[in-house]
Amino acid sequence: MLEVDTVQRQRMTEPDADGYFGDFGGRFVPEPLIGACQEVEAAFRDAWSDNEFRQEFLDVLTHYVGRPSPMTECVNLGAELGLRLFLKREDLNHTGSHKINNVIGQALLAKRMGKTHLIAETGAGQHGVATATAAALMGMECTVYMGEVDMKRQALNVFRMGLLGAKVIPALSGSRTLKDAVNEAMRAWVSEVEHTHYCIGTVMGPHPYPWMVRSFHEIIGCESQRQMMALLGRQPDVAVACVGGGSNAAGLFAGFADHEEVRLVGVEPAGGAAIGRGIPAIVHGMKAHFMQDEVGQVLEAESISAGLDYPGVGPEHSFLSDIGRAEYHPVTDERVLVAFRKLARTEGIIPALESAHAIAWVMDNAAELAGKNVVVNLSGRGDKDVQQVQEMLEAAQNGDES
Ligand SMILES: *Cc1c(COP(=O)(O)O)cnc(C)c1O
Numbered sequence: 001m002l003e004v005d006t007v008q009r010q011r012m013t014e015p016d017a018d019g020y021f022g023d024f025g026g027r028f029v030p031e032p033l034i035g036a037c038q039e040v041e042a043a044f045r046d047a048w049s050d051n052e053f054r055q056e057f058l059d060v061l062t063h064y065v066g067r068p069s070p071m072t073e074c075v076n077l078g079a080e081l082g083l084r085l086f087l088k089r090e091d092l093n094h095t096g097s098h099k100i101n102n103v104i105g106q107a108l109l110a111k112r113m114g115k116t117h118l119i120a121e122t123g124a125g126q127h128g129v130a131t132a133t134a135a136a137l138m139g140m141e142c143t144v145y146m147g148e149v150d151m152k153r154q155a156l157n158v159f160r161m162g163l164l165g166a167k168v169i170p171a172l173s174g175s176r177t178l179k180d181a182v183n184e185a186m187r188a189w190v191s192e193v194e195h196t197h198y199c200i201g202t203v204m205g206p207h208p209y210p211w212m213v214r215s216f217h218e219i220i221g222c223e224s225q226r227q228m229m230a231l232l233g234r235q236p237d238v239a240v241a242c243v244g245g246g247s248n249a250a251g252l253f254a255g256f257a258d259h260e261e262v263r264l265v266g267v268e269p270a271g272g273a274a275i276g277r278g279i280p281a282i283v284h285g286m287k288a289h290f291m292q293d294e295v296g297q298v299l300e301a302e303s304i305s306a307g308l309d310y311p312g313v314g315p316e317h318s319f320l321s322d323i324g325r326a327e328y329h330p331v332t333d334e335r336v337l338v339a340f341r342k343l344a345r346t347e348g349i350i351p352a353l354e355s356a357h358a359i360a361w362v363m364d365n366a367a368e369l370a371g372k373n374v375v376v377n378l379s380g381r382g383d384k385d386v387q388q389v390q391e392m393l394e395a396a397q398n399g400d401e402s
Helices: 031-048 051-065 075-081 099-112 126-138 148-153 155-163 178-191 209-232 247-256 315-322 333-347 353-364 383-401
Strands: 071-073 084-089 117-122 141-147 167-171 196-198 238-242 263-269 279-283 286-290 326-331 373-378
Touching: 031 051, 031 099, 031 178, 031 209, 051 099, 071 209, 075 084, 075 333, 084 209, 099 117, 099 126, 099 196, 099 209, 099 247, 117 126, 117 178, 126 141, 126 155, 141 148, 141 155, 141 178, 148 155, 148 167, 155 167, 167 178, 178 196, 209 247, 209 315, 209 373, 238 247, 238 353, 247 263, 247 315, 247 373, 263 353, 286 315, 315 326, 326 353, 333 353, 333 383, 353 373, 353 383
Parallel strands: 084 373, 117 141, 117 196, 141 167, 238 263, 238 373, 263 326
Antiparallel strands: 071 084, 279 286
């Protein structure tokens, strides 16, 4: 049977009463949504301290999602890099990524609150598909808001959500991408809050979402921590994860944050480095780092991987960076492609392009990491990215020849 940590943590615990992690977080929403957020917070506090709810959550993770996910040592790539490399296999979860942990948690919570309808925002469509999956499983209605531009780019995921019984509504405002979909989902939530739960897809948004979403992903870190103890008899030296909004990283880090000897590394796309290049701002209901232009307009993130194109980052990552507990580094699209192919060739594992960011950072810093034990959260599988990579490699080849 699965368990979650019962030890009281010192770091990565609850935010303060106003939802702050240090200077970051909070609840910056229009008046009508304050009550809705308070309702979610009260329900989550109640559920998370109820053993029956936790058991139900863990049962679904065991029998539907397929947890615990394995910890795989990459013997070939590790030897080549001169270190020991371990992958936390979130790619083997049902639906192919870590995202399912959070949506199962929130769907169960919504049911407990008596809600019958889930709404979600989605960029590339992955969180939309995950939410539609949970809604189908639990017999709930599901509406997904998606930028009109993203709907064209990710037509297959739009079809997939339809198969799962969800309705996809195009966000037509602004740049018609992810940040506009978040705004429209929040607007829709205001008008139908009585029956509807807003299922946010990463550790962002108004309190309690960053805390709640991280809590549902802590299973990643708890399992990893135990698996590393079983494999090595000690904690790893480094724990690495890619960062879009930061949910898979937060889940992994939670298992190691109290072990001060474990270095925590978040890897951002160079074109979407919210912590590296961003400044604090209040957007989407929270104070956190966002990439902005000189007049404070939020920029579009640009990345090879659609799942990392959120221009901001969850407030707890802003905090962990601020206090120096975690570090955040950028990697370029070019290096991500190298890592994507390398893991496939050496280990027979095709990673999601998002997860390949974390592998790329390890490869590029192998000299410094020599002899160390490194855990990478393999947040998702790469099947969804194979066609895009094929097109990019062919275009690059044609470019070389001309
Ligand atoms: C969505 C996604 C991410 C990015 O989201 P986080 O909240 O930063 O974890 C990373 N990897 C995969 C496979 C994803 O689908």
